[in-house]
């Protein structure tokens with residue numbers, strides 16, 4: 001949401017890079033094949049509706065944003081014309097070159113100049129140290145406000161040998177307070193598609209997804225082992241423009257504005273140096289620390305804006321300073337506002353505030369140096385006055401349990417900020433757009449096609465919204481309670497690493513009268529394989545599969561917020577918590593090894609032959625496609641060892657990496673991608689959820 005909430009709305013900016021050297025054109029048959037594929041890729045890119053064939057064309061886009069003289073227009077033109085996206089994102093440039101960056105603050109300009117002279121150009125090993133300004137080139141003077149207030153004196157040290165997208169002039173005047181120049185509004189940062197009509201936003205998302213889905217076919221075809229016939233879905237893709245199937249469409253969000261039920265506001269200084277509760281106008285790496293009020297951001301609700309403004313007013317008189325991201329000093333850091341929908345009445349779309357029955361506020365005042373308090377920071381539930389309706393009557397003050405409820409498709413869900421031994425799990429497990437999430441869950445339930453014998457594994461289940469809603473949707477919730485216990489309709493196994501979410505899931509099952517659920521607390525990568533063995537037995541060999549009758553095991557996998565905080569130290573009662581005690585590999589050799597081999601979860605899903613259907617939901621369609629490549633490509637008769645010294649891995653796209661991981665996938669029956677549908681949970685941003693059905 002504010003640039004840090006990447007777990008919910010990840011950026012889909014990965015650039016597909018060429019294959020490693022050992023695969024390049026060499027005049028051989030495979031070289032020719034590669035050349036042909038590259039030509040096809042180029043052709044596909046040109047079919048993209050936003051592909052600009054000429055500068056003139058850039059001016060006539062319906063949303064009028066692709067003016068080639070604008071920064072955005074220039075970037076688009078550059079990237080679409082094939083001049084690799086160099087400099088479009090500092091982050092990418094850094095990643096590609098393996099550059100290391102350090103930030104140094106000085107008290108005076110003199111000190112900074114002396115240090116710059118001393119350090120600039122120094123060699124460290126085979127690398128040169130470069131001193132650069134933290135203000136990126138795109139932040140031109142003309143964009144600066146009349147009286148910019150800068151944050152002390154800051155330089156970045158970079159040890160790379162190439163371009164980095166920064167200006168070289170190091171000339172910051174030390175000034176008190178504030179932040180760096182403002183270039184974009186909070187609306188542009190948080191909701192970059194806000195200027196487009198909703199219909200055009202949906203078209204834009206659909207076209208991006210179509211390009212992405214073509215990667216699935218293209219990479220699975222490239223990865224298909226020699227001598228094995230191509231799967232039918234790849235052969236048929238030729239008739240539908242290279243797609244694995246036709247994209248079913250994109251489901252609209254019922255709300256375009258104020259749809260977020262949770263907002264994380266940063267506390268900081270405005271361009272003018274005033275304490276503000278709102279959104280950062282860029283990121284620290286780009287030298288941007290200014291914060292702007294959220295009032296112009298259409299996805300923020302009126303309620304959230306109201307609380308941000310109340311808190312901001314309070315800050316003026318609090319006597320404690322706000323967090324200063326340059327000097328790492330200050331007290332107030334973040335305000336999170338969560339809203340819970342009221343049960344039992346039809347939703348008033350025109351007046352969303354009327355549907356909200358609860359609001360939970362989380363305020364961070366932590367002293368460490370990271371932007372956000374760690375998940376083990378102490379939790380202090382505040383005393384809330386219980387105000388009687390008749391004002392004159394007694395007012396009692398009491399501490400309440402910090403939690404929020406939401407009411408989704410007629411079921412109640414609770415998300416507590418779990419506090420144990422004074423520690424908090426600040427993890428929020430609800431989808432941020434409740435009304436659109438209802439549509440997402442209904443779709444997932446329909447595609448799962450649950451039957452009485454189905455065993456449903458809900459991986460990364462959070463508070464078990466999906467599993468419980470599927471169950472409820474299937475039974476209609478109308479079976480009398482006594483029948484629940486008699487009919488084993490189908491069973492749900494939730495797998496979730498956050499113990500407080502598992503406790504909530506248990507409670508949610510109870511309060512909704514759903515009894516045939518089991519919850520496993522653990523990281524899916526650690527427990528998946530043993531859970532499948534426990535519930536489904538040891539996987540059969542491939543020969544046995546051909547005789548196997550259709551079974552009904554469903555897998556739901558949700559890779560949304562892989563970064564949600566962990567609270568594994570809690571062991572909830574009645575929940576199986578497992579850990580294999582394995583050390584996670586680290587270091588470059590091991591990292592490469594990890595990149596080369598399929599993840600334990602994908603491997604477990606693929607190799608357990610009794611899993612026949614998979615409904616994969618992801619707010620990161622790029623990683624969904626990468627996993628689908630691994631799940632759907634025929635396996636190699638003999639798994640191939642990767643080249644351990646191949647540095648090309650580092651620069652490969654997720655789809656390219658997946659293609660290579662297929663080679664070490666154990667022999668197993670591949671899935672077939674059947675259909676996909678997008679659900680727009682994040683109007684006015686680049687992001688949306690993608691649901692894909694895979695079967696075998």
Ligand SMILES: C[S@@+](CC[C@H](N)C(=O)[O-])C[C@H]1O[C@@H](n2cnc3c(N)ncnc32)[C@H](O)[C@@H]1O
Pocket residue numbers: 429430431459460461462463464465466495496497498501522523524525558559560561562563564565
């Ligand atoms: C955004 S929530 C989604 C919850 C739920 N599926 C829903 O749609 O409401 C993602 C959940 O995945 C969990 N998670 C992330 N990585 C995981 C992992 N490696 N193993 C198990 N759970 C994980 C997080 O703790 C979080 O609860």
